[in-house]
Amino acid sequence: MKSDNSKAKLEVTLGDIANQPDMDAIVNAANAQLQTGGGVAGAIHRAAGPGLGDECRPLAPIKPGEAVITGAHKLPNKYVIHCLGPVYGRDKPEDKLLAACYENALRLADKQQIASLAFPAISAGAFGFPIEEAAAIATDAIRKKMPELSHVKKIRMVLFSESDLEVFRKQL
16 A cells, blocks of 8 residues: 655565665664574574674663664675664653654655665564554654655555554555
8 A cells, every 4th residue: 555745656565674675775673782683683683694783782771762874795785774662661651752763764765865665564563562553653754754865766665464454555
């Protein structure tokens, strides 16, 4: 499913964030130390190989809402943008911090002249953000940022489960 706003397009799909070969960059739902872990970060680091962790080390730690960029190493993309999402119920204000993840990743992608970018559902896994709330914040933040983008033309939300995909589809 696609949504048009300005020059950029937003779509949602079911898939693996570490396997998006048609995208210039993917977004990692990172931990503060930007190292391998479980979920999205673990999948991306395993697919990228140890060079990603080496490149990330001097960039850490990052705070909730922040984004940094690295090369993609063995991934089929050019870049990985790492965002630290808020832990639901702990990092306040979690809604503003989650929106900042999407806004900062898009700002960084546009600055790097990245044309296409794939996001996971940041904070909706191990960080405990309810998927319905996370989807509303993500789609709202992306839509608000889209008119400001000069280089980013395609934004994809990659969801891991059918149920998460349906929640995001309803938001669009």
